[in-house]
Amino acid sequence: MVEEAVAAIDPEPPCGQDPKRGRDSALQALTRAALALPGLLLSAAQADDTSFQYGHYQETSRDLFGIKSAFKPIEVETLQSLGNLTLSERIKFAFHYIQDTWGGATPITTAPLAFQGNRPNNTFSGATPFIQNTNVYFDQNLTPLVRDPLTGTFAKDARVVHTLSSASPETRRQGDFKLDYEWDEAALTIGGGLSVEHDYQSRFGSLAGRWDFNQKLTTLNVGLSYTNSTTSALMDHDAAPYIETSTFGQRVEFTPDGQRFIHGRRQDWASYLSLTQVLNKNSLIEAGVGYTRSTGYMANPYKVMEVAFIDPRQRPGPDGVLRGELLAFLEQRPEVRNQWTANLRYVVHLAPLDAALHLGYGFFHDDWGIDAHTLEAEWSQPLGDGWTLTPRIRYYSQDAANFYRPYLISRQSAAHYDPKRLPRHYSSDQRLSGFGALSGGIVLSKTFAKGVSLEAGAEYYAHAGDLKLGGDGEGAYTNFDYYAVNAALKIDFSAISSAALESPGGHAHHPDHGRHGGRAPAGVMFDHMLSRPGEFMVGYRYMYAHQTGTMLHGAREVGDSTLVAAGCRGQPCYVTPTKMDMNMHMLMLMYAPTDWLNLMLMPQFMDMNMTMRPLKGAPPVDLLNDPGTAAAVLHANHEHFTGGVGDTGLFAMFKLFERPGHRLIATLGVSAPTGAVDVKLRRTHQQNLGFIHYGMQLGSGTWDFKPSLTYTGEHGAWSWGAQLSGTKRLNDRNDSGYALGDLFQSTVWGSYDLLDWLSASVRGVYTSEGPIRGAYRGIFYPIGPMDYPANYGGHYWDVGFGLSATVLGGDLKGNRLSFEWLQPVHDDVNGYQLPRDGALSASWSYAF
Template sequence: MKDCKKKRLLRRASSSTVTQALTLAAMALPGLLLQPDVTQADDEVGFQYGHYQESRRQLYTVPNNANPIEAESLLGHARISLTDRIKFAFNYVQDTWSGATPVTTSPLVNRGNRSVRAATSTGRIVTVGASPYMTGQIKLDKNFTPLRYGDNGGPLIGPDERVVHVLSTASPETRKQGDFKLGYEWDESALDIGGGLSVENDYESHFGNVNTRWDFNQKLTTLNIGASYTDSATAAIIDHDASPYITNIALASLIDMPYADQIEQQGAMRILHGDRSDWSVNLGLSQVLTKSSLFETSFGFTHSSGYLENPYKVTTIVFVDPKQTSAQLTGNVKAMLEQRPDERNQFNFSTRFVQHISPLDAALHLGYRYYHDDWDINAHTFDAEWVQPWGHSWTITPRIRYYSQTAANFYSPYLLSKQAYSTSLFDETTGRVTTTYFDKNLLPANFSSDQRLSGYGALSGGVTVVKQLSKAISLEAGFEYYIHAGSLKLDGSGEGSYSDFNAFMANAELNVNLSALDQPLPDSGHEHHHHGAHHQHHAVSPAGVMFDHMMNEPGAYMLGYRYMYSRQAGDMLHGDRAVNDLAIVNNGCSKGAYRCRLTPTYMDMHMHMLDIMYAPTDWLNLMLMPQFMDMAMNLRQLDGAPEAPAGAHVHSGTGHATGGIGDTGLYALVKLFDRPMHHLHVTFGLSAPTGDVDIKLRRTHKQDEGYIHYGMQLGSGTWDFKPSLTYTGHLDAWSWGAQANATVRMEDNNDSGFAFGDIFQATWWGGYQLNRWLSTSLRGSYTEQGAVSGQFYPVVGVVDNKFVSDVNPKAGPMDYPSSYGGRFWDLGLGLNVTIPDGQFAGNRFAVEWLQPVSTELNGYQLDREGGLSATWYLAF
């Protein structure tokens, strides 16, 4: 086995996976975990998609129809050498979470028999009837054990100490994070400086880090020292429906509860603010023991201070007045925002051993990590993986991991407080009733029922398969199954089975080694190609034009990344004219049953797309174009709008977000005419409906759950035919082109009941080459799109024992099929950079801003503000 291959097998111990990324997104602050040194790796560009899905929670006999938590994640990363000594790396991570998650834990007897609401935050509403009540009353015996009675006031059954999660459903929420690292290498040392930003609707973090590396003993010994700092701010919107259910918000001014000075009132909204800071240091040592073995160890410390709570987690507290004289005591069940300590010190120690197994040409990785903090959480992690090459180009890596932790010293499923929740006294002098509430000093200083702070164990196993297409290109797919259970804790004394759940994680990744683009695999039969040589001519097209060129050389590949952004904002239009609120109220929605109450203030769309092209012949190119979408919309109340009906969608002043896989394009480009100055080709494409079209918003009742607006679904839901005809030409420094393309829906409706309108577009452009590497372009385009046909299938459910066939009231024009599509004229201005030589030769970058010139909309829609396209391409 060659030494370079052996080093790759040993180095996989430091590689990052989507499993780790998803776990860290849910459980850790961005930037706190110091990244492994990137300056020793080859230059690389990679794209990764991951999916995380939990199983339904155990609610005993309580019905549970809530979809569990799931997340879709997109990761893009690059490492490049600016010079022999200066290295640069950056990462972009985006994940969208949705589904039901535990918001607290409650006695199982605290449940009802009809559907009621219990909101906990914007985008999150507890569904009682599919969960226990978050507030209410229960009966207890003299030993303060909850008692179970039959349904509908039936006879006493007996003591019941079982507890169960109270679930809350969430509309989709998106997090975006970008970070960078700049490094300088000396002969036997290196310095990396990095930083980044992580943004959510209700949370923002800024972080920076520095890492140094020293090599000793002929580079057989490596010492790493690093430090990082993270500054975070929470601005969590507490839904007005939640306030009556959260005691330490509702009574903050009466009993001087925590958070009183952190809550800002903005109209009907209450916003909980909190700041925190985190300092981290890390010391690591790596030692090559033999030519076939490696040992690594590290120690880390993190100090956190400030607002360390989760603003969407509450703790159930049962107040029981011990002075009661009846045989069964009455307990008042209340919910309070959790209260954690204001500081946390965390220590971790890890070690890893990697051994190459020569007879099998494989590597064994064994790892152990110990964690301790001053919240009394102690955790052990054991993991092992086997890296096995297979044939000339495959690598299979099975892995197993075990984790166990003790509970935080302030964790409890729920609290029992032996005091009256409130006492009412009648003042004969004034004739008024005075209410005195509980003594907060009789409650613990800190409490939480967040399951992540409980004692539990977890066992996971998975496999990763890597296919090396060439020295430069590799494809990776992985799957991991995760089991979380209290009984898996090392001593078996973790939380009860009510907290158990399973999950799976799957990922797919494409990596391009920029340092090996011209190197085929041994015995692969592929010819040597010079990257950047496969464009049919030197002219480049605007970034916003797709299918603009073909590759001429059989066996050539091209990899591209495309980002597109568009924004609607400003005036609401009817056709091409601005309209006022009253016109929208009276005419924007169907007359009779509904009148408009809400209207958008903006809508942003972001699209990330991979362009993967292969040329089997000189006249045919094949393309695969997967895409990842995310969209955000904000709504406002219309002036003069009617009062919202009970259970209606009332997210005024807050935003909606969706994100995930969009539709996937499959295309064939066929050359029709090819001369030195003129080129003509046709594209035949199919768009596969891989994007969701059944995304729903949470409503105030589970039965009221309804589809999010048509324009915020992630795909079309239909198979679509997408043909285009493209002409390009060039002469000296000038280039030009024109394209006609269409999107034809091949189905009358999708699985949700509707179909987007057909699209026709004509575009034309001209460009001028300013020098060897820079050109500019000017483009005009006309687009016509039809309105949505059909409509969402009615949501069917039962509310208060009554059958309802459509409980998805339409709140504004965005909920009506007629308010989509239109006719648009646009003007685009672009810049294109093509690197002609050097180590980055063949890389092409382009950017274009598309400015609306004329807009005529169907129905009532927001005006268009413009769009941005940015692309990167590399042919080899």
């Protein structure tokens, strides 16, 4: 996208943009933090810290001239984590993880509204035109005409709209790191990372240096980065038959089963140079320039250009009407792009108000013909007692690329067109058009005395052609608004340690929950409590579960013939799952109001994916009488993804019994239904495919009661424990018409200290889960065993092997990191299911 191109001058790139581009320099981030505090604190020291952030991005509907769209706009759920660690006096390490899950409708192309054919006001692809049409009409000035189907008369209609295409949820994951080495007057940073989607991979590395001189009042930053990206996109089965690929050469691969893949490689070399000057104790100024050279495949494999062909031999009829034929071509962008950026930033601390003002301007230019300007202002106002309020305003404007067109008209026959007579490069991607964007936002943060801060922010954007500088941008059809909200938890371990050392007695206190039932495996929760009133604990838990193999009926493997005959409860069975992955991220917040009561809050973030294959011997799909099922079976060729916020846990833990070496804890809690249970497969232009498979919804959709009883004991280097837990669904049905089965689990474990800081554990687990009750209400096309409620739940036996490490000294004392692999021993499933292949649990916790 174009706004990706200007990332170097955009300190907060739009949601969905690759975050590796356009990051603030380390000095920019430092000055932002320093100037939010009283005075100008340009300390080079970095405290060890970690943060977790959740964000949500949502677009509004496009302007379709009063016709309601059939599609939901794009929305994105984002999860980020960041950690900084001091390895030695001069060496520092930072890691960053980001995960985006997005879904909804986005423009595939642009065309006159009249191109929707002889169906005025009909809904098609969101009330927008076909991407292929044999009958489009123009007057002799090539103005689009719309034909009245009743009278046969024509009227001019030059209105342009987006042709929308919906996508099922997809997930992108990125991990990257930085390693810094600091001298007294300089620093060197190396970094690298990987960004992965199902159709796109990007690998990148960077090298940066910093030099301080003039008594550290002047700083020079330089950097160089390299990115190598590959695209392997499966063309949408719904649109592929209507897209011309003749101009795309060998980039399009045709597989034996009739699918089409688009392949491409891209390289990006980027460099920057910036100079920062401290003007006085309260202000500084920074100026920077950057250059990026990109080569290779830079087109979007899901964008097309509409071309209306008008045969030059055609003569207008008595009414002056020319008939054309509409074809869609994959967009063609240049394979070389040179980009230049320049930015200027001024930051001042206003002592009378104890506030900081940030002003910035950025300029972007490339050889695609795009010039862009960014203006922004930010005010950081401490409110006292650790509170800070930061309002922000930002304006962005860009020119259109020189090859951008809403659509093309070619005076040649559609049946015998010559691709060489089309422009060499063309795109109707609205992100290459001329437009402006105005946004305003606010961030509220609270810093607690023990080094923990909470932050919440929101920003609203208006995107419009007439907001462009000069007001000559694209028409109203490109206008839409969007908003972004986020929440973050940040932990500064050095601040926690300093606060503890300043407490009465002058000794840092790190609760040693590792010696109080805290050596349970990573997969066990509610095994320990905070023992001192006023203590806090923060933690993070990750779980990965994998299913694959031959389908089971009870405990017996079955083949395709059995699944076809009985796997779908007497209904036709067309496909079977081959693999399913689940990732769960959980943030754990614990507070001890007393020594016998702990309170816990546990929000979750989920994502899942499933692949399927056709069943051998499956009956043919009745395309004529059951087009919905036919479309769903065809859609099963694509991997299915879901992701976003899961259910939120609220728990109270009670200390029932405690003696040296023994304790008993009861936990009562509920799970609030914050996870979506109405996730749907993407709508095609043929069918609304309705709900996705039951097991890929993000929550239960019901209020759930979750009690547990946990015993732990220890003696010397040994510790052990046992737990009984359950889940009772408190509603008979959720809003989508079903309820997950109740669950009971029992587990026992033993642990041994291998070293003072390292222990190993073995655990046994039994789980019983009931089948799903009820069924989806609404449009739903079951095509395989995973779509029938009776094929969920069962009885499961597992054995787990774990390791747990605790930091015993320094600023990070009390941090605990645990891992456990849970290996299935025996599955006895309800109905027909994919077997489990194992699960990994990882947890981190820190109490203070």
